[in-house]
Amino acid sequence: MILPNSRYLLTDVIQVVDPTSGDATQPPFIDLRDRVSTFASDDRFVVVDSSMDWDSLSRNTLGDARFYWVIADLSGIIDPFTEMVVGERLRIPSAHRLLFNILASENTAT
Numbered sequence: 001m002i003l004p005n006s007r008y009l010l011t012d013v014i015q016v017v018d019p020t021s022g023d024a025t026q027p028p029f030i031d032l033r034d035r036v037s038t039f040a041s042d043d044r045f046v047v048v049d050s051s052m053d054w055d056s057l058s059r060n061t062l063g064d065a066r067f068y069w070v071i072a073d074l075s076g077i078i079d080p081f082t083e084m085v086v087g088e089r090l091r092i093p094s095a096h097r098l099l100f101n102i103l104a105s106e107n108t109a110t
Contacts, residue, residue: 036073036102042094043074048084057084061092070102 018025046052046061054068062070072080074091084090093102 036070039074039091040093040097042097044092044094046090046092048086048088048090050086052084054080054084057090062095062098067098070098 016025017023046057048057054072055065058068058071059065068080071077071090071092074093075089077090
């Protein structure tokens with residue numbers, strides 16, 4: 001269920017209903033892009049606590065909530081639309097690496 005104040009209201013969402021129970025189910029997450037998987041010596045780590053979500057972590061560590069997918073990729077998270085696990089250790093790239101390596105390679109890959 002998408003909340004009325006969710007940023008995902010502007011995104012096309014497929015709602016899948018279980019034919020047996022009639023309950024809404026979550027379809028499998030499919031991401032076809034190349035994953036960011038290289039590590040660097042200036043990466044830092046954050047341990048998830050109960051106050052965190054993907055958007056706020058990305059905004060607080062990378063300066064923009066839209067880059068949650070970079071943290072998920074570097075941390076080996078397949079589906080960043082699941083809730084974060086308290087106590088899990090997530091890898092955060094440096095701002096320099098984000099701008100000049102990760103995002104630059106995303107823009108030249110097309």
